[in-house]
Amino acid sequence: MKTLFLTLTIVITTLSLLTPWLLNGAPYIGDSWIHLKKAKSIIESNRISMNEYNDMWPLVNLLLVFYSNILNINLLTATQLIPFLVSLSIINIYLIVKKISNFWNSGIAAGIAFAFTPLYTFITFGSAIMKETASLYLTTAIIAYVISNKMKYSCFVLLAIGLILGHHFASLAIILLLITLTIESFLEHLAGEKNEWIKILIATIIFTSFAICWIIYIILKIGWFMPINLNSLIMISWIWLGSYIISKISRIGAIIFQLSLIPLASLAWRGHLHNIPTPTIPISIWEIRDIFIFLIPSLIGLANYWKQKEVRSFLISTSTLIAFSLTWSLDIEGLVIFTKSLHYYAIMLAIIFGLSIPFILKRKFGKMISIIIMIYLILASTTGIALALDGPGAYHQKEYLQVKGLTKILSSQAMMDVKLGYLAEYFGLEYTSFHKPKPGEYILLTRTDYTHGVLLGYVWVKLSIFLPYEMETLCDRLIDGSYVKLFRTNVI
């Protein structure tokens, strides 16, 4: 029964994560094109170069090369192995929750909650071909392994090296978790309980030393790359301490803390908190209802399992990241850190949601209620999935093919936004960032430039600011594809 449910959960998650590929026919998020180009160059040159930011965490590039070679498929198709790996992290989440609660159905519920959380659209993360996504399986695997009480250093070292070569933020999340877990285990040991706190301490030291060594190597190679500095590291330590005290002192404190953090996280995800223009649709009353349906069982799960040191450690480490991102700044820098933090916060929320299942099952009609909640979450998330599929980060096969077609006819530099810039970089088209057009300049536009706006870094600007309609009508319309349009200015 549990194998069937687990398989079903993995299948549903895989299908939902593959929807951008299945429906739009192209990989999700611009980063995909960067890594595709990197993987292509590894295959062509037979060597891994370590020259710039995207080379420094080579896990995603190597996975693409590996699967493309082993399965003998083209790189574009191989990209979909990354969302597939993400869906397999459901197994790790299942193991984590089962270890904490001893209930297999809690593990299944946590898996579903992770993939269909209404707090944010999981496919915007899980379907993307990025360093973070490629590291998610290892992130969850390390968590499951550390709390399993069967940890062997050799295996841990292998997992740690994999993750450190995967992504820096995932490493930071794991370091915070391991530190918290070590302190919690040590305090438990002081209170007279037997546990493997020394083993966790050694694991923390191993992981942190490897991560620091790798970061130093990267800084020596490419210079300072992180959006954070010493000041922010001090700040994160204080916030960690604050989160620790609140979550440790009492169950009520931990619940109130989460009650104050979750609404802020929802608002921030939907663009209501940061001071930057993003083309997100305002949060509707129905979505608030969905969040409540998710939130109430989650808080019940937290209340029931708060005493478990693993639960508190997840809670403290992930809440620290979210609170730090909000405190650090409410502009672009803050948004970047927030988006990354949310992925790990979502794991924690899914875990505590899953932990509510034993409580619900003990009630009258508990089985039915829990099944209804699961189905409801899956159905409710279709709104988010639909938004993401047509969102600014989604690429379409036609869009990709139309830009590819341009490589044969466009030899001059064209002006385009960041979204098309990723594609142009991949195909080797010469491009420049969006600005007020000058006479005789080529402008490449895509559908989202009209529907969402022009992407400049992380900021979306209305197309009409750069190219008013009257000005657009005066341009030569050289290519008028269903997605991609090429203009040449002449009377400006």
Place this chain on the structure above:
Amino acid sequence: MSFKYILRITLRGSGNLKKYLIMIAIFETIFLSLIITPIGYLNEILQIIPKPSFWIDSNPPGIEIDYSYFKINNKDFLIISSPNLSNAIKLLIGIELRLNEISIGYQLKGSEVEEYLKLKLEKINILPPTNTFLDYSIILEWDIFQEFSKSSYSKIYLKTSSQDGIAIPSAWNLAKDLIELLKFHGNFLLISLTIILSIICCILGLRSTSDIEEIIELLEEIHIPRSNLLLNLSIIAICTMLIGMLSGYGLVSIITPLILIYLRQILGIPYIYTIPSLLTIFSTFPLAFFSLISYLIPIIWRIKK
């Protein structure tokens, strides 16, 4: 060995050491929130408002600046001088310049002014660009200025905010005064909170004597002397105090910004938050230290007895 034993007992006891820790953390949080947040706001305002370094008056006191215009090829050029030239220039542009008897601004380099002055005086100094009106001016030593201007010149006086007790009426000064005021209230608050916290900790110390009796009995059974207990308890209490202080600081770092974000969302109050300086921890040390002494005195009294 005895340290670990005593630590376990104090942690497991009726919870007075834990209460003491929580008490310090809460008081630290209250104190730091009340002090840091308004000062943080005002400090941010000070960053936004341009700092007025001087103001101009036609009457003394102040640094005298003399100016006049010099005509070359029917064009007027501004000449500036002062009996205290280097100070006056420093006040005007905020940086010190190396001045000769005759200096000309960067923008006058290669102009008719430079040619004319070179013909007359041979050696002139060209100043680096300052992005101020000085780039278009001739700056002369005071005695040379007297010759050039032929006694027909105007005088103004530059006054700094601190000079002769004169304060420039500006938002910057207002914010600065408010910071001073808050610092004063901070000290007042520190004293009041220290007294309240010390009283509470003294009561906690008195209450924990029942725990102490229990610990003494247990220790006597395993032949650990009372002096050892006192030493270890003091170490534990000092560590607890430090943990309490740091915890308070950590709580402030998380509670204050979250409350400010909520205030921004609900009431539209702008969100400004900067991390308080590490020195703030040390400023709260007396508060924690007095509470520690108040906590330990009843315990020591009990052990001695």
